[in-house]
Amino acid sequence: MxxxxxxxxxxxxxxxxxxxxxxxxxxxxxxxxxxxxxxxxxxxxxxxxxxxxxxxxxxxxxxxxxxxxxxxxxxxxxxxxxxxxxxxxxxxxxxxxxxxxxxxxxxxxxxxxxxxxxxxxxxxxGSHTCKRVCVIGSSGGSGATTIACNLAMELAHLTERRTALIDLNLEYGDVCCAFDCAPKYSIADICGENVELDHDTLGAALHDLPCNVSVLARPQNIEDARQVTPEGLEQMFRLLAERFGYIIADLPRSYSFLSAVAVGRAEATLIVAQLAVPFIRNASRIYECLLQMGADPERVHVLLNRCNAEYERLTLKDVENHFRKPVFGVVPNDYEFVSAALDLGHPIGADSPTSKARAAIQDIARKLAPEAIVVNPRGQSSGLLNKLLGRKPKAAAPSRA
Ligand SMILES: Nc1ncnc2c1ncn2[C@@H]1O[C@H](COP(=O)(O)OP(=O)(O)O)[C@@H](O)[C@H]1O
Ligand SMILES: [Mg+2]
CATH class of the missing domain: 3.40.50.2300 (Response regulator)
Structure with missing residues (x-):
């Protein structure tokens, strides 16, 4: 910095x-x-x-x-x-x-x-320790919401800090569906014009999940999406930053001032694409649009989802050459576990801790929160069970150098 x-x-x-x-x-x-x-x-x-x-x-x-x-x-x-x-x-x-x-x-x-x-x-x-990560799908069905929801959980798990997950797909967002919850209040209730937001109101609007993630839902009525203002959103992010370690925002593909607010101070913006020409083409357009909006190219990344080496004609190298930068993460196709998780309204990790998609998302979380590795090196819960049993986590062997 x-x-x-x-x-x-x-x-x-x-x-x-x-x-x-x-x-x-x-x-x-x-x-x-x-x-x-x-x-x-x-x-x-x-x-x-x-x-x-x-x-x-x-x-x-x-x-x-x-x-x-x-x-x-x-x-x-x-x-x-x-x-x-x-x-x-x-x-x-x-x-x-x-x-x-x-x-x-x-x-x-x-x-x-x-x-x-x-x-x-x-x-x-140095008082600002909250990191904001935006996730945008390059095309419908890229897997942006899946990545956003699971990334929020893995960050909370890895860092042991409460993470906020904001559904900025104001019209058709499905973050709450992924967690099978229906909060009473939505982002439209707290980010509207002339709303003086405070921590009490924000706390009431957030839906706390047991996995240390708090969700802010999109409005129930589509037309209420229009009530959300850039100033309201900025105010909300400011208060969220005071109480959360990480904020994940699931963004729509449409460009608006609201997306600009979310991306503006984000530590990272992840464009989720798949290894196919239409996805990469749209990812390029979104990438260019973000840069034109003034986003820092070092903070905008491409992430590949649903990769399956047997079927794809494009390669990882093709994508890296195209964007002239390394791909930030590769999440394999793991249909069985991912779809089961969504059907059950659970995150992937809850039902299938050995899922390859989950392991890849954990790697992405570690990359986004390298500071957390000191706290919890393997992304394992250092945790609750050990604390209850009075065990100490194993210390790393001292170096002989
Ligand atoms: N890594 C993956 N492996 C298998 N299926 C996936 C994976 N990621 C997402 N999906 C599936 O793809 C579909 C679209 O995902 P979603 O996250 O809703 O995409 P988006 O938010 O970009 O529209 C969902 O049915 C989801 O279960
Ligand atoms: Mg989505």
Whole structure:
């Protein structure tokens, strides 16, 4: 992770490298993400990139509105207001709108540096330990929901941290069907316009499964999908990050601002495809679309599902050459176990711990959570049974080196 403080500049009059940007360019610790003139372009960047601070030229007529919008969209991203106004009234207005710091213009570079360092972003304080993983199917039936559900369980199992599983297929999602549950509340109840979400309301909407996974369902009525707003979703992800170690989001294929919110701060986005031309073709389109939206190519991966070497004409190498990067994971076709699990409304692991598909998904979970290997090296429960029996997990043999 870069240790530079990533700053977006908002200046209704300005352009890149204009006078507003000049003092920021003189501060070594700062990386300027871009200069924005409209809320729409700033919003898209805030949704898709890691931004630590927004600096707003408060002399513009729409600037206080932008300060308030940044606060609403991303509570983790503080705003520095910069203005030629020096009277108390202007400063109070800026602080009330949501500025964390106020710097007078013309800007003294040391003063600006102090203001930026004083609001040292949470990303660099290391307080943010939640990882978000998005899963998108390249075509219907790729296995995205199967992977998302099982990945959530394996991450929870491997890391012993509660994992949230969010069904963002707002119209036709089937995450709850995979777990055979029917929660009373859905994402539409908590991510709608003007909903001030808090931990109590979020907790009531989540359905806790015994496997240490909490599910947030899609709405029951298709038309209620429209109630979900990007701001509501961002607010929900922020609260989820405070209480969960991992968040898995099962995404629809359709592109929307909602998907952009989910992908924007994701540690990884997995495009699930199968080894056949139509799947790979769509996976390419989704890959390109995510990159155009500003997603970091190092965080977008292709994952192959239902692989069966006997039947396929494409090879793993073909896919890797096509995307010019290694495939993130390969899950074999394991129809017997996977379909039985779904019919029974259970995750694969519950009924068939020896399933090859399950083993592959466990490998993917380990790759996504290398930090967890210290806690639980083999993905075995270090666990409950041992604790109940008072056994200690076996320690690794000391090295003789
Ligand atoms: N690795 C696998 N082996 C066998 N069947 C699978 C596998 N992964 C998924 N399936 C089956 O494929 C079908 C579609 O899976 P699903 O996860 O709903 O796809 P998507 O969410 O991409 O539409 C389901 O019937 C599921 O049981
Ligand atoms: Mg699905």
């Amino acid at each position: 870069s240790s530079a403080i990533r700053v977006c500049l908002f200046d209704e009059f300005g352009s890149d490298s204009g006078p507003f940007a000049a003092p920021f360019e003189k501060i070594d610790q700062i990386e300027i993400v871009g200069t924005f003139k409209s809320w729409d372009s700033l919003q898209a960047t805030l949704l898709l990139s890691d931004v630590d601070v927004v600096a707003v030229n408060l002399d513009g007529p729409g600037s206080l509105d932008v300060v308030a919008r940044v606060g609403k969209l991303s509570h983790e991203c503080p705003v520095i207001g910069i203005s030629t106004a020096t009277e108390a009234n202007g400063i109070i207005k800026a602080m009330r709108a949501g500025c964390a710091q106020y710097v007078c213009s013309p800007v003294d570079v040391d003063d600006l540096r102090n203001a930026v360092l004083r609001i040292r972003p949470s990303r660099l304080r």
